[in-house]
Amino acid sequence: MSLDTPDEFVFLYPLNRRNLLPGLTSGAHYKFRAIRFTLKQRKLLWMVSNLAHLPLDGLLGSIDVFHAPDFVGPWLTYTPLVITMHDLAPWLYPETRTWLNLLFYRTAFPASARRAMRIITDSESTRNGLCKWWPALDEKTVTVHLAPGAHY
Numbered sequence: 001m002s003l004d005t006p007d008e009f010v011f012l013y014p015l016n017r018r019n020l021l022p023g024l025t026s027g028a029h030y031k032f033r034a035i036r037f038t039l040k041q042r043k044l045l046w047m048v049s050n051l052a053h054l055p056l057d058g059l060l061g062s063i064d065v066f067h068a069p070d071f072v073g074p075w076l077t078y079t080p081l082v083i084t085m086h087d088l089a090p091w092l093y094p095e096t097r098t099w100l101n102l103l104f105y106r107t108a109f110p111a112s113a114r115r116a117m118r119i120i121t122d123s124e125s126t127r128n129g130l131c132k133w134w135p136a137l138d139e140k141t142v143t144v145h146l147a148p149g150a151h152y
Contacts, residue, residue, distance in 0.1 A: 066080070072112045085120070
């Protein structure tokens with residue numbers, strides 16, 4: 001996969017939560033696009049799109065790659081998907097989740113993982129556990145360790 005030159009980043013954020021990306025302003029390489037749905041509407045749209053396999057490419061507009069930082073990406077037909085998996089809690093500690101949350105992750109994650117061109121984990125432990133549960137994901141899974149900001 002190659003990116004257009006120069007690289008351009010579009011940050012999607014909830015309409016009333018622009019402060020989630022402090023210090024970033026729109027510029028030559030950054031764009032911000034508000035998502036005009038409430039939290040409940042976004043969660044429902046995410047779940048329904050994944051469970052019913054309804055593509056969301058049209059709602060996102062033209063983008064080169066979509067990074068989903070929380071286990072599951074939207075159902076996309078044409079847009080390459082990258083997902084991040086932070087832990088295996090829905091599988092290792094199901095008692096910490098609601099039944100609806102378990103249903104969603106256990107159903108939607110395997111489908112997202114199959115569609116993803118890359119899966120990012122933030123620890124080798126998570127990567128090893130992920131590849132133990134789903135050996136077919138080994139080739140596309142990489143670990144990118146988290147790092148604190150310079151002010152720490």
